[in-house]
Amino acid sequence: MKVKDIDWTTWIPSEKAVITYILDGENVLLIHKKTGLGAGMVNAPGGHIEEGETAVEAAIRETKEEVGLDTENLIFSGDLYFHFLDGLKLRGTVYLCRDFKGSLIETDEASPFWCAIKDIPWENMWEDDRHWLPQALKNERFTGYFIFDKEKMVDKSLVFHASN
Numbered sequence: 001m002k003v004k005d006i007d008w009t010t011w012i013p014s015e016k017a018v019i020t021y022i023l024d025g026e027n028v029l030l031i032h033k034k035t036g037l038g039a040g041m042v043n044a045p046g047g048h049i050e051e052g053e054t055a056v057e058a059a060i061r062e063t064k065e066e067v068g069l070d071t072e073n074l075i076f077s078g079d080l081y082f083h084f085l086d087g088l089k090l091r092g093t094v095y096l097c098r099d100f101k102g103s104l105i106e107t108d109e110a111s112p113f114w115c116a117i118k119d120i121p122w123e124n125m126w127e128d129d130r131h132w133l134p135q136a137l138k139n140e141r142f143t144g145y146f147i148f149d150k151e152k153m154v155d156k157s158l159v160f161h162a163s164n
């Protein structure tokens with residue numbers, strides 16, 4: 001199956017998630033994810049949007065729960081649409097944040113670490129990340145559509161949008 005085989009205008013996500021990349025100079029906060037989808041991989045703080053919550057509220061809550069930091073002034077970065085062949089339809093909203101307080105903690109869900117942007121461990125991350133995260137960290141906005149067969153990306157389509 002290819003991205004173009006899906007009518008994305010009528011595609012409705014079965015799950016909605018958020019993911020936040022916290023930046024401090026040339027470093028980005030990543031996590032070793034311990035539970036849920038992508039356990040064992042490197043990702044960033046994030047998770048499901050709960051009933052009655054906005055995406056930004058979910059992003060702030062998940063970052064606090066997973067790594068103990070308080071985030072403010074989240075910047076919308078892009079939308080990810082993941083169609084898994086087993087039926088999961090996941091929409092991810094990506095944020096950047098340069099405004100945070102508190103101390104990093106390890107939790108049951110995540111082990112956080114600061115990583116130089118130039119040293120991001122792509123081989124331990126979801127396969128789509130290398131196709132949009134470098135641009136996202138340079139403030140390019142994007143929309144990405146992906147087909148996954150379990151953890152294997154089988155097709156992708158990405159659009160980058162001019163930002164200011």
Ligand SMILES: CNc1ncnc2c1ncn2[C@@H]1O[C@H](COP(=O)(O)OP(=O)(O)OP(=O)(O)O)[C@@H](O)[C@H]1O
Pocket residue numbers: 016017018019020035036037038043045046047048049082090091092093126127128129148
């Ligand atoms: C398929 N390729 C993928 N590439 C890049 N990132 C991916 C991803 N698939 C999921 N993600 C992100 O990982 C976070 C947790 O996903 P999610 O399903 O919500 O799992 P998690 O178990 O953490 O949720 P809860 O904390 O239980 O709410 C979430 O931000 C989501 O956008």
